[in-house]
Each structure stands twice: as C-alpha cells, then as structure tokens.
Amino acid sequence: MDLSRYFDYAATTPLAPEVLEAMRPWLEQVPANPHSIHAWGRAAEDAIEHAREQVARAIGAEDPCEVIFTSGASEANNWVIRAAESLAYSPFEHSSVRAPAKRRKAPILANEQFQLKSPESPVSLVSVMSVNNETGAILAPPSLAEGTQLHRDMTQQLGKLPIELTGIDFASFSSHKIYGPMGVGALYARGGWSPSPLVMGGGQEQGRRAGTVNVPGVVGFGAAAAACVATLENRAQVATQRREEILSVLSKVPDIQVLESDANVPHILSVVFLGVQGETLVVEADRAGFAVSSGSACNSRSSDPSAVLEAYGVPKDQLRSAVRISFGAHNTTESTLELGRILAQSVESLRRSQVPASF
Ligand code: PMP
Numbered sequence: 522m523d524l525s526r527y528f529d530y531a532a533t534t535p536l537a538p539e540v541l542e543a544m545r546p547w548l549e550q551v552p553a554n555p556h557s558i559h560a561w562g563r564a565a566e567d568a569i570e571h572a573r574e575q576v577a578r579a580i581g582a583e584d585p586c587e588v589i590f591t592s593g594a595s596e597a598n599n600w601v602i603r604a605a606e607s608l609a610y611s612p613f614e615h616s617s618v619r620a621p622a623k624r625r626k627a628p629i630l631a632n633e634q635f636q637l638k639s640p641e642s643p644v645s646l647v648s649v650m651s652v653n654n655e656t657g658a659i660l661a662p663p664s665l666a667e668g669t670q671l672h673r674d675m676t677q678q679l680g681k682l683p684i685e686l687t688g689i690d691f692a693s694f695s696s697h698k699i700y701g702p703m704g705v706g707a708l709y710a711r712g713g714w715s716p717s718p719l720v721m722g723g724g725q726e727q728g729r730r731a732g733t734v735n736v737p738g739v740v741g742f743g744a745a746a747a748a749c750v751a752t753l754e755n756r757a758q759v760a761t762q763r764r765e766e767i768l769s770v771l772s773k774v775p776d777i778q779v780l781e782s783d784a785n786v787p788h789i790l791s792v793v794f795l796g797v798q799g800e801t802l803v804v805e806a807d808r809a810g811f812a813v814s815s816g817s818a819c820n821s822r823s824s825d826p827s828a829v830l831e832a833y834g835v836p837k838d839q840l841r842s843a844v845r846i847s848f849g850a851h852n853t854t855e856s857t858l859e860l861g862r863i864l865a866q867s868v869e870s871l872r873r874s875q876v877p878a879s880f
Pocket of ligand 1: 531592674676677695873
C-alpha cells in the first residue's frame with residue numbers, strides 16, 4: 522500500500538522508524554517485568570522511568586510523577602470522568618468522554634460559536650478537549666468557579682500544537698496519534714495526585730493504575746513524544762501546505778462547506794459535500810487506494826450521526842455528508858492533489874446520478 526495515500530492521521534499514525542528501533546530490544550530480547558526486583562526487571566523499570574521523563578518533557582509537566590501510563594486516551598478519559606464527584610462536559614468531546622459522562626447524566630456545556638459557557642450549576646470537574654478530532658477546531662474552556670477542576674483531552678493536540686498545562690488538573694494523551702505504538706497513553710495529573718484507580722489490582726504506577734506496564738509500548742510512546750516536539754513546527758507547515766493544496770481542488774466543487782472555526786489546526790480538515798453521503802465518498806476514495814474517513818474512527822461502526830458535527834451546527838440533513846481528511850508525514854503534493862481530484866469527480870458523478878426529489 523502506498524503510504525502517501527493515507528489521509529487518516531487523526532485516526533492513527535504509522536509507527537516512526539526511530540520509535541520501532543527504541544522498542545525493539547524490549548520486544549525481542551529482554552524478559553523483563555518492570556516490577557520484578559532482579560536486574561532485568563530493574564532495567565525495564567529504568568526504561569519506563571526514562572519514557573516517563575520524555576513524555577513529561579513533551580507535555581511540559583513539572584514532575585514526571587504527574588504522568589501515569591494507561592492503555593490509551595480512552596482509558597485516561599474514562600478514568601477522570603468516572604472518578605469525578607460531579608461534572609459537566611463540552612458537546613465536542615470524543616466518545617470516551619461522552620459515553621461515561623452520559624451514563625452519569627452529566628450536563629453538557631452550552632456553547633455559542635465554539636465559545637463554551639460556564640456550567641449552570643457548580644460541579645467538581647469540567648471536561649473540554651483542546652483540539653477536536655473530527656474538525657481540528659481548537660477549543661478553549663469556559664471560565665470556571667474557584668475549586669472546579671479542569672480536564673482536557675489533549676490527544677489531538679500533542680505533536681500538532683505546543684502543550685500548555687497552566688490551569689489544567691488532568692489531561693489525556695495517546696501514543697498512536699504521534700507515530701507511536703497503539704495501546705498506550707497517559708493521564709497527566711497535576712501534582713501527582715490522581716483520581717481513585719479505575720483499574721485495581723497490583724500496586725503498579727505508584728498504586729494509581731494496576732496492571733503490568735506495557736514496556737515496549739511505553740518506551741515507544743516516550744520516543745514518539747520526544748520526537749514529536751522536535752518535528753512539530755515542520756509538520757504544521759507541511760500540513761498547512763497540504764490543506765491549501767487539497768482546498769485548491771475542492772473549492773471548485775459547488776455546494777461544499779469547510780468546517781472551520783476561528784481557530785483550527787491545519788492537520789485535520791472536515792468538509793461537508795451537500796447531497797452526498799460521506800461514507801460513499803470514503804468508499805470511492807478507498808477504491809482509488811486513498812484512506813480518508815467520514816468522522817471519528819471510533820464511531821465509524823455506529824449508525825448515529827456525529828454528535829460533534831451536530832454541536833457544530835451542521836444541519837441534520839447534512840450530518841452524514843462530511844469527509845475528514847487528516848494530513849501527516851507521508852503525504853505528498855501529488856497524492857494530495859490526486860485525492861482532491863478523486864473526491865471532486867466522485868461528488869460530481871454521485872450528484873449527477875441522483876434522481877431529483879421532484880421526480
Ligand atoms: N480522544 C480523542 C480526541 C481521540 O481522537 C482519540 C482517538 N480517536 C481518543 C481520545 C482515544 O484514544 P485511544 O485510541 O488512545 O484510546
């Protein structure tokens with residue numbers, strides 16, 4: 522498969538070669554449970570603590586002990602949401618915030634043009650993601666009453682924008698969005714304090730999260746986190762160029778809407794093609810060897826339209842007409858322009874083949 526045709530970096534990224542190299546010894550050679558006290562165990566523990574420092578540095582945490590490794594951002598999100606005494610959350614959240622919050626019947630914050638309003642009644646925690654995974658919108662939290670804690674799902678910010686943790690009590694991160702391995706992520710907890718454990722059992726991660734730590738995964742996450750800080754600016758410039766390239770083709774297609782807010786990361790582009798099913802376009806692109814998506818990969822098997830796009834103000838009859846194109850390391854000008862042409866042609870022929878409503 523031609524990686525330059527992969528335009529679904531918001532769903533996951535390919536493993537970077539240097540990340541694989543960092544992981545390799547822990548995959549191939551060392552029989553090391555980092556919680557064992559023998560030399561192999563101690564070596565693995567050192568590797569984990571090194572990775573913790575790399576992640577802490579990448580996110581600007583004051584102390585590495587503020588980083589707790591998890592199985593991914595979904596677990597980190599679930600953990601914070603399920604442990605909060607009471608909470609409110611934004612309507613733009615990923616399903617791993619939305620689902621546990623909904624189960625708790627937590628209120629959704631009102632918003633006006635992406636400006637989130639403060640909670641109507643006092644809550645102990647507010648959860649507002651920093652970069653939306655479906656549209657790339659950069660979101661700001663509302664002003665909060667003294668004592669209200671703030672959780673931010675920063676999964677789509679790491680590697681795209683510098684991280685600033687001032688005023689944030691908890692933040693969620695994922696390795697496989699930054700060219701690291703899948704199945705590993707972290708919860709940042711200010712001051713090393715953490716909610717009561719979600720996963721109970723052994724005393725790993727200083728008793729905050731039970732389970733043998735995924736050594737190769739965590740080592741890969743550390744290497745990816747260190748690398749993503751160094752490549753951030755260049756990746757953003759390239760993503761801006763790709764975005765302009767594809768929009769130079771797509772903007773000629775009539776009746777489209779680019780879902781942009783006042784502030785957006787360039788890496789994620791969501792476009793509504795009126796009268797056409799986003800999923801059909803994903804299939805058409807796939808036929809030509811391109812990977813795009815019609816929203817969050819985590820919801821791609823759900824029959825419900827995107828709650829995020831609904832909160833965005835996309836009219837009901839257009840909710841299934843969005844395509845998400847997300848850019849990354851391997852895309853080229855050529856592949857980007859070709860994807861634009863494929864989408865434009867598909868939209869044109871799909872619209873042409875439709876029977877007018879008056880027939
Ligand atoms: N939050 C956001 C904003 C995401 O984009 C994702 C991945 N789709 C997650 C959470 C879940 O991350 P993970 O796959 O590591 O559980």
